[in-house]
Each structure stands twice: as C-alpha cells, then as structure tokens.
Amino acid sequence: MKKSIGAKTIVYPTPVFIVGTYDENGKPNAMNVAWGGISCSSPPCVSISVREATYTHGNILNKKAFTVNIPSESHIKEADYFGIVSGKNENKFASTGLTPVKSKLVDAPYIKEFPLILECKLVNTTELGLHTHFTGKIMDVKVDENLIDNGNPDIEQIKPFLYDPSSRSYYGIGKRLKNAFSVGKDIKS
Amino acid sequence: MKKSIGAKTIVYPTPVFIVGTYDENGKPNAMNVAWGGISCSSPPCVSISVREATYTHGNILNKKAFTVNIPSESHIKEADYFGIVSGKNENKFASTGLTPVKSKLVDAPYIKEFPLILECKLVNTTELGLHTHFTGKIMDVKVDENLIDNGNPDIEQIKPFLYDPSSRSYYGIGKRLKNAFSVGKDIKS
Numbered sequence: 001m002k003k004s005i006g007a008k009t010i011v012y013p014t015p016v017f018i019v020g021t022y023d024e025n026g027k028p029n030a031m032n033v034a035w036g037g038i039s040c041s042s043p044p045c046v047s048i049s050v051r052e053a054t055y056t057h058g059n060i061l062n063k064k065a066f067t068v069n070i071p072s073e074s075h076i077k078e079a080d081y082f083g084i085v086s087g088k089n090e091n092k093f094a095s096t097g098l099t100p101v102k103s104k105l106v107d108a109p110y111i112k113e114f115p116l117i118l119e120c121k122l123v124n125t126t127e128l129g130l131h132t133h134f135t136g137k138i139m140d141v142k143v144d145e146n147l148i149d150n151g152n153p154d155i156e157q158i159k160p161f162l163y164d165p166s167s168r169s170y171y172g173i174g175k176r177l178k179n180a181f182s183v184g185k186d187i188k189s
Numbered sequence: 190m191k192k193s194i195g196a197k198t199i200v201y202p203t204p205v206f207i208v209g210t211y212d213e214n215g216k217p218n219a220m221n222v223a224w225g226g227i228s229c230s231s232p233p234c235v236s237i238s239v240r241e242a243t244y245t246h247g248n249i250l251n252k253k254a255f256t257v258n259i260p261s262e263s264h265i266k267e268a269d270y271f272g273i274v275s276g277k278n279e280n281k282f283a284s285t286g287l288t289p290v291k292s293k294l295v296d297a298p299y300i301k302e303f304p305l306i307l308e309c310k311l312v313n314t315t316e317l318g319l320h321t322h323f324t325g326k327i328m329d330v331k332v333d334e335n336l337i338d339n340g341n342p343d344i345e346q347i348k349p350f351l352y353d354p355s356s357r358s359y360y361g362i363g364k365r366l367k368n369a370f371s372v373g374k375d376i377k378s
Contacts, residue, residue: 001333001334002301002306002331002332002333002334003331003332003333003334003337004329004330004331005329005330005331005332005337005340005341005342006329006330007232007233007326007327007328007329007330008233008327008330009227009229009230009233009234009235009327010305010330010341010342011204011206011226011227011235011257011259011305011307012204012259012305012344012347012349012351012362013202013204013349013351013362014204014226014227015200015201015202015203015226017200034227035226035227035228035229035230036226036227036228037200037203037204037224037225037226037236038198038200038203038223038224038225038238038354039224039225039236039238039317039320039322040198040224040238040317040318040319040320040322041198041224041240041318041319041320042318042319042320043196043317043318044196044197044198045198045317045318045320046198046200047226047228047236047322049227049228049229051230068200070200070201073366076366076367076372077367077372077373077375077376078373078376079373080367080369080370080371080372080373081373081374081375081376082373083369083370083373084370084373084374095376096376112191116199116200116201117191118200123317124315124317126313126315126324128228128229128232128234128312128313128324129229129230129231129232129234130229130230130231131228131229131230131231131234133228133229133236133324135315135317135322137196138196138197138198139196140193140194140195140196141193141194141195141196141197141199142191142192142193142194143191143192143194144190144191144192145190145191145192148192148194151194152194152199152355152356153194153199153355154355154356155201155353155355155356155360158201160201160202161363161366162201162202162351162362163369164344165227166341166342166343166344167341167343167344167365168368168369168370169365169366169367169368169369170365170366170367170368170369170372171344171362171363171364171365171366172362172363172364172366173201173202173351173360173361173362173363174350174360174361174362174363174364175360175361175363176356176358176359176360177262177265177350177358177359177360177361178265178266178269178358178359179357179358179359180269180272180352180357180358180359181269181272181273181357182269183265183266183269183359184266184267184268184269184270184271184272184273185269185270185273186266186270187266187267187270187284187285
C-alpha cells in the first residue's frame with residue numbers, strides 16, 4: 001500500500017556534484033550541488049540547479065562556464081564543506097587546501113585532487129523557481145589516468161558517493177549488479 | 190595526472206528513472222531514463238531528458254504529465270527491459286506483468302510494484318539537441334508504507350540502484366557514509 005508523503009524532492013540516487021567557478025576577480029569557488037544530472041547525449045550536456053542567492057550563481061552567469069567535479073569517498077569532508085559555507089564569505093580552496101586548476105577549455109577551475117571532472121560551457125539558463133537550472137555543454141572529461149580501466153573511468157576505483165535527500169546523508173556505491181541493455185532482454189517478446 | 194577522455198556523458202551517479210506516461214489512446218508506457226535529476230526545491234521539480242524518437246516523448250507533450258518511478262533491485266530486469274524496447278512496438282506493462290495505476294493528480298500512470306513514485310506535471314520543455322529536457326513539477330511522492338522509517342522513505346529498505354554510463358552497468362547503493370551538512374563543519378573556519 002502506498003502512502004502519500006507530499007510534494008518533496010526525494011528520488012534515488014542524487015549526485016554529489018562539486019561545481020567549480022571563478023568570480024569576477026578570478027577567485028576560484030566550489031559548491032556542492034545535488035540537484036542535477038546528464039541532460040543530453042549530443043551535444044553532451046550536464047544540467048545543474050543553483051539558487052540565485054549563491055556565489056556560484058553569479059559566477060556562472062558572468063563566466064558562462066563551470067566545471068563538475070566528482071569527489072571520491074576520501075574527500076567526503078571537503079565535499080560536504082563546499083555545501084555548508086558560501087564563497088561570498090570564505091575562500092573554500094584555501095580552507096580545504098584543495099588545488100584549483102585553470103581549465104584550458106572553459107573559464108572555470110577544476111579540482112586537481114578529485115578523480116573525474118567535466119569542463120562545461122553554459123548553453124541554457126532556465127528559471128524554475130527557487131533554483132535556476134543551468135545546462136552546460138561538456139567540452140571534455142578528464143580522469144586520473146590510474147583510475148582508467150579498458151579506456152573508461154572505473155567507478156569501483158574512483159569510489160564516488162551519492163546524496164540521499166530523504167535521510168540527508170551520503171552513501172557509497174554498492175556492488176555491480178547487472179549489465180544494462182542486457183539483463184532485460186529475457187522479457188523482450 | 191589527469192587524462193582527457195573527450196566530451197563524454199560520464200558522471201557518477203546517474204539514476205534509473207522509470208518514466209510512466211499514457212499515449213493518446215490511454216495505453217500506459219514506461220521508459221528507462223538515466224539522464225535526469227531533481228531540478229528545483231520550490232516548487233519541487235524533477236527534470237528528465239528524452240529523445241524525440243521515443244514513444245514517451247510524444248506522450249509527455251500530449252498529456253503534459255509523467256511519473257518517475259524508482260525501482261528496487263528486485264525489479265532490475267524489468268527496469269532494463271523498459272530501456273530496450275519501444276512502447277511503439279510493445280505493451281511493456283503486458284510484457285512485464287507490472288501494474289499501471291492511474292494517478293489521481295496527473296494524467297499519467299505509476300507502477301504499483303515500484304516502491305517510490307513521483308507524480309509530475311510538465312512545466313518546462315527545452316530542446317538541447319538529441320534530447321529534449323522536460324521539467325515536471327512534483328505534485329506528490331508516494332512510497333510503500335512499509336518502507337517508511339521515521340516518516341521518511343528509507344533508502345536501505347527501498348534498495349534503489351544506479352546506472353554507470355562508463356561501464357554501461359547497474360550498481361547497488363552502498364554503505365551509509367556520513368551525515369550531510371555536518372561532516373564538513375570541521376573545516377569551517
């Protein structure tokens with residue numbers, strides 16, 4: 001029996017995207033974003049939602065660029081910190097000791113210590129309400145080369161984690177279950 | 190050292206959203222969507238990206254409504270099947286034996302056997318390229334009542350899973366790691 005719990009923002013999984021931007025003075029900032037996901041295959045795009053009140057919001061509109069940085073479990077503390085404080089008040093790279101690297105492709109910094117990063121150019125801005133929905137065209141994906149297996153990033157070595165909006169906590173990635181576009185073929189009539 | 194792997198749609202995690210719609214004759218359909226995520230807190234919104242070639246695309250535009258259904262691991266085979274065949278050619282509910290339930294709030298069916306469902310009204314449509322990006326206002330969330338703990342859906346009992354676009358496989362949810370908005374406070378200066 002299903003129970004109504006109201007109009008809440010609860011789905012599984014939601015990501016932990018650390019969004020990298022520069023402010024107008026070139027100060028790098030990073031923000032923790034759980035509202036987002038891949039949004040187009042061609043051109044490859046990723047969308048993120050950010051409140052207007054955030055420092056990141058103005059930075060994206062000014063620079064028309066952002067990075068999406070995927071943290072490993074080993075940086076869960078830094079990732080969470082990026083969602084607690086505002087870049088208006090603190091230099092989050094200085095506080096964490098993480099290293100901003102200037103992208104050669106877009107006007108935004110990526111995080112050297114994080115294993116997988118996407119460099120994005122802003123292509124669409126949609127006002128949805130409390131959040132502005134930004135879509136970036138993915139110009140390149142960069143991965144720590146020791147975490148690549150058979151030419152592709154290896155999720156089991158990268159050890160990303162996810163956000164559970166129901167319990168407001170982070171979960172790891174579990175076991176590999178099945179091949180996609182495969183396990184369902186038995187049902188195909 | 191980071192290695193460029195090109196402009197690919199690889200992030201972690203991406204979800205397994207099963208999108209429920211009706212066609213113009215009231216036939217229910219379900220499709221597997223990995224490109225999407227929560228996109229606004231107020232009003233609560235979820236966004237999904239769907240190719241124009243799919244049956245779901247026309248259904249959403251016609252009915253201005255869809256549901257997002259989160260499968261448990263126990264339905265991984267059905268979830269994958271929903272991404273392999275088109276509703277143009279098959280009645281996917283008949284093939285799987287799953288039960289479409291007509292939403293009382295939106296003109297779309299949800300899947301009775303899936304533990305968590307979102308009923309959505311279309312509020313924005315953005316053409317991004319190969320994919321159309323649909324944003325739905327979440328009208329209600331319904332959860333199997335035996336999977337609610339302390340008033341909230343319990344991810345550990347729901348057992349959702351995720352899609353890894355790099356290996357094209359499904360992974361389970363791992364261990365609970367840390368509290369969000371908490372573990373990073375140590376860094377706050």
